[in-house]
Amino acid sequence: MIGDHTPVTTLGVSDLQRARDFYEGTLGFAPGTEMMDQGITYQSGSGAFFVYTSEFAGTNKATAMMFEVPGDAFDAEIATLRAxxxxxxxxxxxxxxxxxxxxxxxxxxxxxxxxWFADPDGNILNLGSGMN
Known part of the structure; x- marks a missing residue:
């Protein structure tokens, strides 16, 4: 059944290197599996997300991906992002x-x-705290 499998968020970008600079350099993700210079997978917690080149990059105006962090870690994560x-x-x-x-x-x-914040292509990312 489909509900037994872990989903992988996919984010379309117009420039893969610019996206890598953001996800690796700014957000600190380690690069994972690369797909023929067309995309790259990043691990996050027990899940993953895939960043790939797409002609439709930046067209989504809704939140594309959320990261939930424990409430006691929220302020430190926010400070790191601001820095x-x-x-x-x-x-x-x-x-x-x-x-x-x-x-x-x-x-x-x-x-x-x-x-909420956006990557260089306008994909909207969200960081939320647990209840505290």
Whole structure:
């Protein structure tokens, strides 16, 4: 059954080297399997994502990939991204409070924090905290 298999997120990019510079240099992923100079796989936690050249790169306007980190590691991850020059996007969303590009949703013990940012082709990536 399809639900028994781990999905692999795929992100279309227009320039594979520029994407590699971002995913490896800025975000710190180690390169994995390369596919005939057309794409590369990166491991992330127990999953993976595939970055490949596509004529449709940057056309998705929704979140393409999310990374969930434990709540106690969230601030350190955000600081690392900022130090690498990553800027966070904000938008209108009911029930969301923004503080310096970081969204907070929920109340009391059930607060979820999150940031959104884009790769060089405009693929929207999200980093979210566990509930804390």
């Amino acid at each position: 690498k020059g990553v800027t966070f996007d904000t938008f209108e969303a009911e029930g969301t409070e923004w503080n310096d590009g970081v969204a907070s949703m929920g109340e009391g013990e059930a607060v979820f924090r999150s940031v």
